[in-house]
Amino acid sequence: xxxxxxxxxxxxxxxxxxxxxxxxxxxxxxxxxxxxxxxxxxxxxxxxxxxxxxxxxxxxxxxxxxxxxxxxxxxxxxxxxxxxxxxxxxxxxxxxxxxxxxxxxxxxxxxxxxxxxxxxxxxxxxxxxxxxxxxxxxxxxxxxxxxxxxxxxxxxxxxxxxxxxxxxxxxxxxxxxxxxxxxxxxxxxxxxxxxxxxxxxxxxxxxxxxxxxxxxxxxxxxxxxxxxxxxxxxxxxxxxxxxxxxxxxxxxxxxxxxxxxxxxxxxxxxxxxxxxxxxxxxxxxxxxxxxxxxxxxxxxxxxxxxxxxxxxxxxxxxxxxxxxxxxxxxxxxxxxxxxxxxxxxxxxxxxxxxxxxxxxxxxxxxxxxxxxxxxxxxxxxxxxxxxxxxxxxxxxxxxxxxxxxxxxxxxxxxxxxxxxxxxxxxxxxxxxxxxxxxxxxxxxxxxxxxxxxxxxxxxxxxxxxxxxxxx
Amino acid sequence: xxxxxxxxxxxxxxxxxxxxxxxxxxxxxxxxxxxxxxxxxxxxxxxxxxxxxxxxxxxxxxxxxxxxxxxxxxxxxxxxxxxxxxxxxxxxxxxxxxxxxxxxxxxxxxxxxxxxxxxxxxxxxxxxxxxxxxxxxxxxxxxxxxxxxxxxxxxxxxxxxxxxxxxxxxxxxxxxxxxxxxxxxxxxxxxxxxxxxxxxxxxxxxxxxxxxxxxxxxxxxxxxxxxxxxxxxxxxxxxxxxxxxxxxxxxxxxxxxxxxxxxxxxxxxxxxxxxxxxxxxxxxxxxxxxxxxxxxxxxxxxxxxxxxxxxxxxxxxxxxxxxxxxxxxxxxxxxxxxxxxxxxxxxxxxxxxxxxxxxxxxxxxxxxxxxxxxxxxxxxxxxxxxxxxxxxxxxxxxxxxxxxxxxxxxxxxxxxxxxxxxxxxxxxxxxxxxxxxxxxxxxxxxxxxxxxxxxxxxxxxxxxxxxxxxxxxxxx
Numbered sequence: 049x050x051x052x053x054x055x056x057x058x059x060x061x062x063x064x065x066x067x068x069x070x071x072x073x074x075x076x077x078x079x080x081x082x083x084x085x086x087x088x089x090x091x092x093x094x095x096x097x098x099x100x101x102x103x104x105x106x107x108x109x110x111x112x113x114x115x116x117x118x119x120x121x122x123x124x125x126x127x128x129x130x131x132x133x134x135x136x137x138x139x140x141x142x143x144x145x146x147x148x149x150x151x152x153x154x155x156x157x158x159x160x161x162x163x164x165x166x167x168x169x170x171x172x173x174x175x176x177x178x179x180x181x182x183x184x185x186x187x188x189x190x191x192x193x194x195x196x197x198x199x200x201x202x203x204x205x206x207x208x209x210x211x212x213x214x215x216x217x218x219x220x221x222x223x224x225x226x227x228x229x230x231x232x233x234x235x236x237x238x239x240x241x242x243x244x245x246x247x248x249x250x251x252x253x254x255x256x257x258x259x260x261x262x263x264x265x266x267x268x269x270x271x272x273x274x275x276x277x278x279x280x281x282x283x284x285x286x287x288x289x290x291x292x293x294x295x296x297x298x299x300x301x302x303x304x305x306x307x308x309x310x311x312x313x314x315x316x317x318x319x320x321x322x323x324x325x326x327x328x329x330x331x332x333x334x335x336x337x338x339x340x341x342x343x344x345x346x347x348x349x350x351x352x353x354x355x356x357x358x359x360x361x362x363x364x365x366x367x368x369x370x371x372x373x374x375x376x377x378x379x380x381x382x383x384x385x386x387x388x389x390x391x392x393x394x395x396x397x398x399x400x401x402x403x404x405x406x407x408x409x410x411x412x413x414x415x416x417x418x419x420x421x422x423x424x425x426x427x428x429x430x431x432x433x434x435x436x437x438x439x440x441x442x443x444x445x446x447x448x449x450x451x452x453x454x455x456x457x458x459x460x461x462x463x464x465x466x467x468x469x470x471x472x473x474x475x476x477x478x479x480x481x482x483x484x485x486x487x488x489x490x491x492x493x494x495x496x497x498x499x500x501x502x503x504x505x506x507x508x509x510x511x512x513x514x515x516x517x518x519x
Numbered sequence: 520x521x522x523x524x525x526x527x528x529x530x531x532x533x534x535x536x537x538x539x540x541x542x543x544x545x546x547x548x549x550x551x552x553x554x555x556x557x558x559x560x561x562x563x564x565x566x567x568x569x570x571x572x573x574x575x576x577x578x579x580x581x582x583x584x585x586x587x588x589x590x591x592x593x594x595x596x597x598x599x600x601x602x603x604x605x606x607x608x609x610x611x612x613x614x615x616x617x618x619x620x621x622x623x624x625x626x627x628x629x630x631x632x633x634x635x636x637x638x639x640x641x642x643x644x645x646x647x648x649x650x651x652x653x654x655x656x657x658x659x660x661x662x663x664x665x666x667x668x669x670x671x672x673x674x675x676x677x678x679x680x681x682x683x684x685x686x687x688x689x690x691x692x693x694x695x696x697x698x699x700x701x702x703x704x705x706x707x708x709x710x711x712x713x714x715x716x717x718x719x720x721x722x723x724x725x726x727x728x729x730x731x732x733x734x735x736x737x738x739x740x741x742x743x744x745x746x747x748x749x750x751x752x753x754x755x756x757x758x759x760x761x762x763x764x765x766x767x768x769x770x771x772x773x774x775x776x777x778x779x780x781x782x783x784x785x786x787x788x789x790x791x792x793x794x795x796x797x798x799x800x801x802x803x804x805x806x807x808x809x810x811x812x813x814x815x816x817x818x819x820x821x822x823x824x825x826x827x828x829x830x831x832x833x834x835x836x837x838x839x840x841x842x843x844x845x846x847x848x849x850x851x852x853x854x855x856x857x858x859x860x861x862x863x864x865x866x867x868x869x870x871x872x873x874x875x876x877x878x879x880x881x882x883x884x885x886x887x888x889x890x891x892x893x894x895x896x897x898x899x900x901x902x903x904x905x906x907x908x909x910x911x912x913x914x915x916x917x918x919x920x921x922x923x924x925x926x927x928x929x930x931x932x933x934x935x936x937x938x939x940x941x942x943x944x945x946x947x948x949x950x951x952x953x954x955x956x957x958x959x960x961x962x963x964x965x966x967x968x969x970x971x972x973x974x975x976x977x978x979x980x981x982x983x984x985x986x987x988x989x990x991x992x993x994x995x
Binding site: 088091092093094095096097098099100127129131133136137138139188313315316317318320321322323 | 597598599605607612615617618619621716717718719720721723724725751752753754755830831833834837838839840842843844853857877880881882885889893
């Protein structure tokens with residue numbers, strides 16, 4: 049056990065999922081042809097002015113709310129002045145002095161131990177454009193220039209890499225479910241920087257910043273590597289200096305980018321082209337009332353309806369499926385088995401969103417209800433899955449078309465059961481002597497005999513009844 | 520040789536309506552005068568575009584209610600006109616062609632005015648003589664040895680010399696009103712937010728405002744009618760829909776007028792004060808109540824201006840970096856590209872202001888200077904608002920002296936700010952203010968400034984039209 053204690057603070061930039069950019073009507077889209085979503089405002093042309101996109105302010109209010117932040121009602125933007133080619137105006141519009149959210153927290157659960165990770169502040173700012181370095185050249189893609197971001201800054205209040213990763217996972221889940229952002233680290237819509245220092249006492253050590261770490265797992269690895277590196281330096285009797293480093297996942301090492309210069313001077317001043325934003329209580333409440341049901345609430349509801357923790361977490365991890373389930377008044381357990389089973393398999397194979405399939409909510413409700421009532425079997429559903437997902441056809445019509453008619457006539461089923469029982473007298477005796485496994489075998493035989501066409505629930509009920517009569 | 524452009528707008532309009540002349544006649548006359556006069560009023564002329572537009576307009580019926588239809592107009596070269604060069608009188612943008620219209624230009628075009636060209640100015644509007652232009656200095660039509668004033672010097676010269684009846688200027692600390700005063704024309708800086716700044720190359724965003732420069736008060740109000748409109752592209756613009764000519768010619772009896780003591784103190788040359796006092800006497804004679812008042816912080820305007828305008832300018836001009844547009848001097852390293860491009864692209868005065876502005880915003884200085892200046896600016900604004908509680912308008916001379924010799928200010932950068940000590944308050948408070956000719960001194964014109972409370976342009980025009988009718992130019 050090391051004598052040194054780590055202290056960690058995390059800064060996260062999250063791209064807001066607005067239709068348009070923060071200060072221009074250009075579309076906020078990822079993955080389009082370079083420089084296809086930019087206009088004279090994004091390019092910082094002479095004479096242009098920023099036009100604030102209030103959708104971004106709304107999403108920032110949402111974010112601040114789910115991060116339990118206080119919301120500042122009067123804000124202004126500031127200019128952060130620095131020269132760099134990815135910064136078209138050579139100043140970035142941000143909220144230096146009046147961040148929209150402050151004094152918040154995110155609660156994490158570390159194996160049953162709950163801890164509040166304190167959020168210092170959260171502010172709105174515009175993204176820079178993307179530099180693409182190729183050989184001798186640097187190319188600029190302005191599609192990202194002016195995309196709205198919120199930057200979320202924690203206090204230096206974490207002490208293990210596990211706390212840091214739990215915080216990031218929770219943060220991601222909160223923002224994703226509040227529909228604030230896609231939070232895709234691989235696409236850059238969520239970017240994590242970690243500040244780490246180590247110390248033997250209550251005074252904080254020298255802060256090292258690790259920029260833009262590529263995944264949440266890597267944040268943990270980077271912190272552990274960096275803390276070890278710092279400790280080795282201190283044990284050698286050397287001192288640390290403030291640095292910015294990056295984490296190389298292949299080498300599992302942090303690498304020096306630059307030594308922090310003292311007095312970095314951004315010449316902040318209030319942005320004169322944007323009037324103060326004044327938020328009323330009504331506006332804030334209205335925005336808050338539109339926040340979708342968050343993950344932890346959904347998870348609890350899944351567990352209460354008998355879904356296993358594993359499956360509940362699978363649904364939460366697949367937000368689209370969870371969203372699909374929202375508002376449906378059906379047996380969630382049956383529904384979740386369907387969604388996570390055959391339907392997911394189909395969607396994954398087709399690389400398709402459930403919302404793009406022909407599985408309307410009405411069709412899905414009908415399906416779940418018929419399965420619950422035993423009017424069709426899982427096997428039946430497997431047989432019609434592809435058509436059901438791809439065609440505008442309701443369940444009854446499709447079953448009819450495929451000639452699938454469940455044998456629901458008790459007399460016919462009973463005949464089958466008696467046939468099976470007569471052919472398997474030994475097993476029947478086992479059952480009667482109290483071996484429950486025999487029932488499963490007999491049921492299998494009934495299904496086999498019927499080529500899967502009998503309703504399993506009806507068959508099972510009848511089988512037990514018939515066996516009981518033979519006692 | 521026709522001289523239709525010497526007629527007033529109403530007379531020109533009647534000729535157009537009656538079909539006796541066509542817009543092309545006005546355009547041809549304008550270009551002929553520009554050629555003959557050689558006043559360096561323009562940096563870029565759009566002969567082809569203006570003629571084409573005039574021919575198009577000649578095909579349609581002249582709208583009876585649109586007095587500005589078919590009238591040639593000159594645009595200061597820091598306002599974007601699609602397809603035309605927009606140089607800001609700088610080497611940095613010497614070959615920069617605009618790819619969009621400023622919002623005011625859309626309004627100008629929709630109203631059927633014909634853009635003749637882009638006028639000369641101080642580089643990036645920084646100066647008060649137009650001498651910091653990268654191009655040849657425009658010439659004062661009253662006396663070629665005198666400066667035309669600035670920064671909207673070219674626009675003022677164009678109107679004063681009759682090259683175009685109308686022009687647009689921009690005013691950050693007097694840049695419309697001071698050259699209007701030096702050239703004997705009418706120049707209005709409207710209320711901040713009255714006219715959209717979208718497409719105006721920013722100098723100091725919280726002070727900049729586009730405004731009309733014309734021969735008469737009435738024509739000035741007509742042009743403001745066209746260019747004032749709330750614009751979703753400028754968040755500082757406001758809802759505006761009024762006829763600014765509505766009070767012109769109305770009786771000024773019982774109007775309450777304040778003259779700040781500072782505006783008639785020894786910062787103003789005595790000859791200017793003499794002319795001004797004659798005007799004041801007439802105002803009293805016609806029933807105005809005129810009082811001398813003291814205004815808190817009024818003498819601090821030049822200092823506030825330097826801090827705020829230069830601070831904002833240092834940031835606004837950062838975008839000229841040689842990467843996306845404008846002058847670009849390729850170098851091996853990024854830093855060298857920046858250094859070389861900006862060293863060569865900007866003139867001496869612009870560089871000086873960028874450096875002072877950067878210094879003012881640096882580290883602790885931001886608190887000591889910039890934030891402090893914003894506080895005092897707010898106090899200054901309140902001091903004037905308090906005056907406006909008791910008075911309709913505030914008046915004074917526009918400038919402390921008439922146009923002076925070319926080259927006089929060259930060695931002393933501070934001196935040029937002193938030109939604007941009487942006009943910066945309107946920018947600090949966002950108030951509307953006009954300069955209207957009030958007389959001649961040694962054959963050089965001098966203007967009276969009339970300032971009103973926010974949104975009170977109509978009342979300013981009312982008094983200005985009185986000055987114009989009863990007094991302007993009528994003194995020996």
